[in-house]
Amino acid sequence: MHLEPVMMKIEEVILESNLARSFIFKTCSERSESKSLEYQPGQFIMLWIPRLDEKPFSISYHGKDFFGVTVALKGRFTQRLHEMKVGEWVGIRGPFGTAFNLNVGKACVVGGGVGMASLAVLIERLEDSVVVQGARTASELLYRNRFKDMLLCTEDGSAGTKGVPTDLLEDLYRHYRFDAIYTCGPEAMMVKVSEFAREYNICMQASLERYIKCAVGVCGQCCCNGLRLCVEGPVLDGGTLEKLEDFGRYARRGNGRRVPIGTYLGKKT
Amino acid sequence: MADRFASLTTRVDLSTELCGVRLQNPTVLASGILGTSKGLLKGVALAGAGAVTIKSLSLEPLPGHNNPIVVGFEAGMLNAVGYANPGIKEGAKEFSNLKEVGVPVIASIIGRGVGDFMKVLEGLWGLDFAAVEVSLSCPHTPGYGMLAGQNTPEATKEIVSVVRKGTELPLLVKLSPNIPEIGRVARAAEEAGADGITAVNTLGPGMLINIEARQPILDFKVGGVSGPALRPIALRCVYDIYKSVKIPILGVGGISTGRHAIEMLMAGASAVGIGTAVYSRGIEVFGKVCQEMEEWMEINGCTSVKELIGAAHAP
Numbered sequence: 001m002h003l004e005p006v007m008m009k010i011e012e013v014i015l016e017s018n019l020a021r022s023f024i025f026k027t028c029s030e031r032s033e034s035k036s037l038e039y040q041p042g043q044f045i046m047l048w049i050p051r052l053d054e055k056p057f058s059i060s061y062h063g064k065d066f067f068g069v070t071v072a073l074k075g076r077f078t079q080r081l082h083e084m085k086v087g088e089w090v091g092i093r094g095p096f097g098t099a100f101n102l103n104v105g106k107a108c109v110v111g112g113g114v115g116m117a118s119l120a121v122l123i124e125r126l127e128d129s130v131v132v133q134g135a136r137t138a139s140e141l142l143y144r145n146r147f148k149d150m151l152l153c154t155e156d157g158s159a160g161t162k163g164v165p166t167d168l169l170e171d172l173y174r175h176y177r178f179d180a181i182y183t184c185g186p187e188a189m190m191v192k193v194s195e196f197a198r199e200y201n202i203c204m205q206a207s208l209e210r211y212i213k214c215a216v217g218v219c220g221q222c223c224c225n226g227l228r229l230c231v232e233g234p235v236l237d238g239g240t241l242e243k244l245e246d247f248g249r250y251a252r253r254g255n256g257r258r259v260p261i262g263t264y265l266g267k268k269t
Numbered sequence: 270m271a272d273r274f275a276s277l278t279t280r281v282d283l284s285t286e287l288c289g290v291r292l293q294n295p296t297v298l299a300s301g302i303l304g305t306s307k308g309l310l311k312g313v314a315l316a317g318a319g320a321v322t323i324k325s326l327s328l329e330p331l332p333g334h335n336n337p338i339v340v341g342f343e344a345g346m347l348n349a350v351g352y353a354n355p356g357i358k359e360g361a362k363e364f365s366n367l368k369e370v371g372v373p374v375i376a377s378i379i380g381r382g383v384g385d386f387m388k389v390l391e392g393l394w395g396l397d398f399a400a401v402e403v404s405l406s407c408p409h410t411p412g413y414g415m416l417a418g419q420n421t422p423e424a425t426k427e428i429v430s431v432v433r434k435g436t437e438l439p440l441l442v443k444l445s446p447n448i449p450e451i452g453r454v455a456r457a458a459e460e461a462g463a464d465g466i467t468a469v470n471t472l473g474p475g476m477l478i479n480i481e482a483r484q485p486i487l488d489f490k491v492g493g494v495s496g497p498a499l500r501p502i503a504l505r506c507v508y509d510i511y512k513s514v515k516i517p518i519l520g521v522g523g524i525s526t527g528r529h530a531i532e533m534l535m536a537g538a539s540a541v542g543i544g545t546a547v548y549s550r551g552i553e554v555f556g557k558v559c560q561e562m563e564e565w566m567e568i569n570g571c572t573s574v575k576e577l578i579g580a581a582h583a584p
Contacts, residue, residue, distance in 0.1 A: 213339070217303075218303065223305055224308075
């Protein structure tokens with residue numbers, strides 16, 4: 001299931017927020033080749049809409065006979081995907097990339113925006129964790145019913161604490177004394193999380209996003225310095241991130257041009 | 270480990286020379302695979318490659334084709350990347366201080382015509398490239414290579430004779446396997462002043478269809494064929510070229526093991542390109558191929574790569 005997309009039927013669409021929808025696929029339906037998805041939290045799949053494009057998405061739902069992705073509305077591709085209904089077909093390839101290391105004691109999970117999608121299955125599999133989610137505004141928060149005791153913050157104060165998740169880290173650490181932090185979200189936020197983890201000597205892992213094309217480590221499109229994000233990532237540990245010059249600073253557009261991350265929008269040129 | 274390495278270096282010499290460029294071993298990262306950043310080139314050098322080639326640079330940035338750009342099948346891979354690259358100006362920034370890479374770096378360049386090629390060459394001035402590879406053979410990018418008719422003997426001669434004047438670096442010309450009389454194209458390149466031939470680019474284009482979607486899988490519909498399916502064709506091309514020209518050959522196409530590399534050397538290549546095998550065997554493929562070559566050479570009483578080059582041509 002790595003090099004050729006397998007066509008799968010959308011079994012369910014979940015409206016997650018103003019911006020995001022989840023698309024659920026069954027891994028045992030008679031027309032799909034895959035019996036079950038060999039997946040570990042943090043990995044991603046490539047989703048193909050024939051005659052349009054193919055884009056990477058973290059798996060945000062996973063069970064014995066199903067998996068799903070949560071997709072925020074961003075551009076042409078996600079617009080088309082959001083218009084798709086139950087019963088329509090898309091191509092799936094994967095899963096790809098590295099996974100979170102689950103072998104920790106107490107964990108803190110810090111998600112920002114649709115970055116929550118890469119953390120969702122991880123949260124389900126962690127035995128002892130505290131979860132903080134940040135979003136711009138209340139209507140963009142994800143999985144509020146799925147993870148009921150999650151701490152929330154919004155930039156406009158419309159839900160939870162007013163501010164960003166990293167504002168809460170110090171207090172949380174004093175309370176919970178966690179051994180590890182997992183994070184996914186805006187890269188500026190993840191940089192702050194990694195700095196916090198370094199200061200307090202806590203191990204941390206972050207899931208990064210780059211423009212991914214082949215997803216199998218041959219085209220070089222998604223590179224961050226000397227790493228291929230599709231193979232050596234998307235999940236990277238604190239030690240690797242500390243040495244990664246591009247982290248929080250640069251990303252490559254579709255033509256390979258390395259641009260400051262603030263101006264990178266996943267565009268081709 | 271140290272002992273073993275010492276014993277191997279005394280018994281088997283993997284070093285070779287390509288157009289005057291000394292390589293520690295004959296494995297070369299083929300153009301189009303991983304050559305997007307200096308960091309990745311360093312990684313490939315650390316993994317054991319004797320030299321590396323950057324992803325082709327054009328005059329202006331090219332966005333490349335939409336995804337999927339790559340699809341695999343039972344005998345290799347199909348790709349239609351469409352020469353995505355940031356253009357020579359950005360490329361020159363990316364590939365400054367190439368000495369850091371640790372092995373010779375070959376610049377791959379593309380153009381819509383001689384004007385483009387000359388300007389791209391100008392952009393390479395002052396950078397530490399060891400050689401330039403001019404690709405005239407891409408099967409999936411409109412305006413470039415095969416789709417611009419650059420792969421005929423006539424066009425090859427015309428382009429190479431001009432481009433030759435644009436650089437003092439060793440000049441390799443990368444050919445398409447699609448022409449039956451590839452020796453003629455190679456000779457045209459040699460007569461026009463090329464220092465070496467890279468053979469071959471991907472074959473085709475080919476197509477794969479997802480029958481459930483009832484659509485070609487590649488967004489560009491067609492793409493170049495690489496990997497195991499290409500190997501016997503690449504070998505025949507190199508064998509023919511070796512008979513037709515005196516300049517050295519960088520043999521590329523389907524090589525994934527030490528045996529494949531030796532086979533390519535025997536067909537007449539002085540060094541071997543590796544690309545698609547990065548998918549099947551990982552980035553470590555370069556070191557693995559070298560180790561397998563050493564083992565074979567030791568068992569077969571062969572002490573240097575030189576003895577292997579063109580060995581299959583012995584009467």
